[in-house]
Amino acid sequence: MRRTDRLFDIIQILRDGKLHRAQDIAARLEVSTRTIYRDMDTLAASGVPVEGERGVGYMVREAITLPPLTLTVAELEALNLGVAIVSEAADEELKAAALSLADKIDAVLPTQVVAEADAWKFAVYPFADAARGFAQMPTLRAAIRARQKLRLCYLAKDGSRTDRIVRPLHMEYWGRVWTLTAWCELRAAFRVFRVDLIESAEALPELFVDEPGKRLSDYVP
Template identity: 60%
Template structure:
């Protein structure tokens, strides 16, 4: 398994908000404890809101708060996109200002994010190309609202999906989908999408293909993995 894929798997395990021991994470991903410790440091450095430490456990924290502002996911995306656009522009002064503003934002993040490097919208490995999928976020959000099916190209393969929810993991966006091609739920990295088409067909809510069903499946998998290691 590629390291970036393993890191994404760890994010998906930790997304339930509960505390996971490093030993359990190592068993789930078939790597050593030392590798898990390095992976947690890398995820934190990439902006993923990791909380925890060696000997206790790790989890991904809830929504990001900037005192005295509570940001919605849409507001956070707007801030992220704006800083990225300015930071990559041709105006050197504005680009420098975007980076210093990123530094100031990082400085007021909660303690679990204090170890993140300067540059709120300037991601580091392994998600340095996270900005590639930003162009698709408005279409994906609209498709979620209108229950519109999407045709996505990932790894040169087309998938027909029902988009259910967008998640933000500190500079990395994922989309929870019911994949009609694979007949299963998936959490797709938006930066890995190379093409997107909005299809004319709509989808209706079905209990076994809903966001609630996805969350229940993840919770059940987490409980089974934990009980299986006792």
């Protein structure tokens, strides 16, 4: 497992707001406890509000604000996309300015998901991944609003590609990376997809309605 994938998985574990021991996380991810300690240091250095200490446990807290502003998810998306585009520019001065701006944003944008509409910050992915993920955003957002099923071509962590029919339910912001929570009909279970790994998204004519066990309110991270 790549380190970036493991860091993503650690955030998935911590997102419930409960205290988790490093040794339990290590056992779940099949790595050493020392590796988890290093990963927690990396997350903290990236701006993720990790609280805790070795031998006790770790958890994530804090709400998303950009003092003195409170941003909507759409505004965060626009800010993220602008920085991502400029950071890939050929103009070295603009690129340096974009990276400097990103550092400032990272420093003042700690987050925690408390409610369904809240966002998460995860500032350890490269800008290129974020820019690639934004290509699918209009389709995903429109399908969530319309309650419309999607056909996804998804690149798994092992490099394999799978076609999925999903019920898109919710999107979350992790700072440079977005995720899509959906009910996957292939797996008959909830799945969280990294948007930057979605190679294509096609809206299907079939709509869906709430069914017990398949609603966002039924999802337990």
